[in-house]
Amino acid sequence: MHSDVESLLALQTEDQAISEMEARLAALEPRLREMDLAHAAAVEALDRARHAVEAEEGGHRELQTRIAQHKALHERNIAQLDSVRRMKEATAAMSQVEQARRILAEEEGALQGISRRLTELRGTVETQERELAELDATHGTERATIDEARAVVDGQLAERRATRVGSAARVERILLQKYDRIRSVRRDGAIFPLRGPSCGHCDTSVPMQRRNVMAAKGSIEVCETCGVLLYAGT
Numbered sequence: 001m002h003s004d005v006e007s008l009l010a011l012q013t014e015d016q017a018i019s020e021m022e023a024r025l026a027a028l029e030p031r032l033r034e035m036d037l038a039h040a041a042a043v044e045a046l047d048r049a050r051h052a053v054e055a056e057e058g059g060h061r062e063l064q065t066r067i068a069q070h071k072a073l074h075e076r077n078i079a080q081l082d083s084v085r086r087m088k089e090a091t092a093a094m095s096q097v098e099q100a101r102r103i104l105a106e107e108e109g110a111l112q113g114i115s116r117r118l119t120e121l122r123g124t125v126e127t128q129e130r131e132l133a134e135l136d137a138t139h140g141t142e143r144a145t146i147d148e149a150r151a152v153v154d155g156q157l158a159e160r161r162a163t164r165v166g167s168a169a170r171v172e173r174i175l176l177q178k179y180d181r182i183r184s185v186r187r188d189g190a191i192f193p194l195r196g197p198s199c200g201h202c203d204t205s206v207p208m209q210r211r212n213v214m215a216a217k218g219s220i221e222v223c224e225t226c227g228v229l230l231y232a233g234t
């Protein structure tokens with residue numbers, strides 16, 4: 001086999017190995033992104049739950065303050081009631097006391113409602129904190145495995161690329177430029193043997209005269225249909 005063909009085939013073997021390793025690295029990416037998204041979603045859910053707790057706690061504090069104020073007012077009303085002598089004033093004071101008692105009862109009920117919601121919301125926060133920790137622990141293990149796999153492929157890839165430099169140096173410069181140009185658009189290969197009378201890539205038949213030259217001189221031709229490099233196989 002002609003040395004140009006041999007060195008190009010060796011180069012193509014390197015490139016195919018490199019492509020395959022790059023594909024293996026790229027295949028790891030979706031899972032990493034998926035884990036990032038799952039983590040972000042869990043963090044966001046936890047944030048929302050914590051904010052909900054804070055909002056309820058704020059409402060709880062406000063209502064407690066209001067109840068304390070109303071209680072004090074109520075006690076003053078009751079004290080006043082004792083000092084009222086006239087009937088008309090007594091009726092007014094009684095109704096004031098009654099109204100304040102009703103408001104207080106409503107507020108106490110609302111406070112209980114908030115307390116119940118707080119208990120639920122704090123439970124949600126705890127659950128989500130636990131889930132996030134579990135998720136991160138699981139992901140941590142998986143990421144370590146992926147990192148290991150990636151380190152192995154990275155190492156092999158570095159070796160392969162170094163070998164590729166040597167293989168490329170053995171190809172004649174103009175031919176190498178042609179090869180690289182074809183390879184940049186055709187990931188499935190840039191140089192193919194003739195298959196019978198036809199291009200080994202697209203199956204278009206190659207004129208006999210050109211085939212004869214290729215066989216005699218070991219020259220490399222470009223397929224006029226698909227643009228790959230062609231050589232006469234053994």
Ligand SMILES: [Zn+2]
Nearest residue numbers: 199202223226
């Ligand atoms: Zn072709």
